[in-house]
Amino acid sequence: MAFLQDAPQLAHPWHADRLLRSLIERALPTQRHEALIADLAGLGDYAQMAWQRASQSTRRKPVLTQWDAWGKRVDRIELTTAWQEGPHIATQYAVLASGHADGEFARLEEFARVYLYHVASEFYTCPLAMTDGAATALKSSGNQALIDRALPHFLSRDASGFWLSGQWMTENAGGSDVGNSETIARQDSNGQWRLHGRKWFSSAVVGEAALALARPEGMGDGTAALALFYVETMDGEHRKPGLIIDRLKDKLGTHELPTAEIHLDGLPAWPLGELSHGVRQVAPMLNVTRTWNAVCAVASMARAISLARDYANRRHAFGRPLIEQPLHAQTLADMQAEFQAAFALTFEVAHLLGRVEHGAAAPHEVVLLRLLTPLAKLWTGKLAIRICSEALECFGGAGYIEDTGLPQLLRDAQVYAIWEGTTNVLSLDSLRALAGDSFGALRRSIVHWLNDDRHTHAACTITQTIDAAAHWLDQHAASRDRLEAGSRGLAFTLARCAAAALLARQGAWSSHQGDPRPAAALRRFISHGLDRLVTPDADSTALLLD
Structure with a gap:
């Protein structure tokens, strides 16, 4: 009989993760364990199911249909199965809502959920992070009308009422230098603000809302003259005509995530606060979205190492399993040590974020969070690429074959060093801190x-x-x-x-x-x-x- 190599199997991401289990036991009060652990077990079940499902089907990208058969502009995006399931999983397990619950442990409990859900979600966590950032920015703005309008949807535990929010900051001329934004906000005859311009990178275009930077008409140049606006994208089941999707990005990785280039042609908008210093109003969400980035990077490392370790027990070469080959074992142990250090730093940032938000932090911890957040994000972003690359080597040629599902780990990992600020941008931000x-x-x-x-x-x-x-x-x-x-x-x-x-x-x-x-x-x-x-x-x- 011809030899057939066993494929790697994914160990249960909650039951088999001693780091996360130890963190929960050490850091959280016992009375908070029961509800959290039930959700973590459920998310681990979903992750295992999603891995099995992915191994039995061909990956596909979202599909943009701009015109229907009769010539009507529809800009309809067909999503992958995991993305269709996203609102139900996110609300059922309080992936987002838990971070806005009471108490200093809320963020730690939220990011434990994110860590288990991320890879299985096919980067549905990206718009969840944007939505979390939007909720945080709205709270900080003190704009009660917008808080009352949007927050119940952003933090809903009911999928039917759940909204995603995007962040529309990046433009062709800008990138990290958002002061070059060319989007203009104009008031119509009724005093309603409307946005006009082009956003080059929109990671949550399928959402129901977004926060966007724009320059109120007549304001000067530069960053200080930008304002932060809240927009809604849907009119019932149809996309508002003021939002036009030019195309979906053809990216190196995160293929399931529908990233778009969009035109804003009079989309109604509401300022969060004053009609200037919009970047300053964005600042409260940065600690949040950068923490999401670090947690997701660590989650990718965990997945890569878990599969590599399982395969090392299944694959025999030169008379014994790979796990018993001294150099292979040394390589896996090196990867594990770096991963554990990254895990420790990332979840300390998550805990600190909750402590600061709920007024439980000492003064030096408030300052510490400002420094550790960009440090954790930039380091884990680069480390995830290295760990995922090394993990692919652990599979030999199979790690380079698309239908094993393994190359996706490396392609997706590259985004962590780019999204929410490149390594150099965050290094300079750390210097400012x-x-x-x-x-x-x-x-x-x-x-x-x-x-x-x-x-x-x-x-x-x-x-x-x-x-x-x-x-x-x-x-x-x-x-x-x-x-x-x-x-x-x-x-x-x-x-x-x-x-x-x-x-x-x-x-x-x-x-x-x-x-x-x-x-x-x-x-x-x-x-x-x-x-x-x-x-x-x-x-x-x-x-x-x-």
């Missing part, structure tokens, strides 16, 4: 996380690296160009130091529970090095770019 007292807040928190383990090898390495980062900042403080040129290395260094200290905290707690694995992850992670500082060399940069 360091202009305050966030470095002191980070150092204070690391001491707290290390607790009584300050004299171990790991603790000494973390402390020495933080001291080196402080020296680097002092050394280059007089030159903004040198600070910016080296900011990426500084950001990775600070992220790795924070992650290592959090691994140490988890390792100490787990050791008391009789589990030595987190401490082993810390040792392995430390051995990979924490210091990524670089000495900027403007002369060689100029020569290499000549």
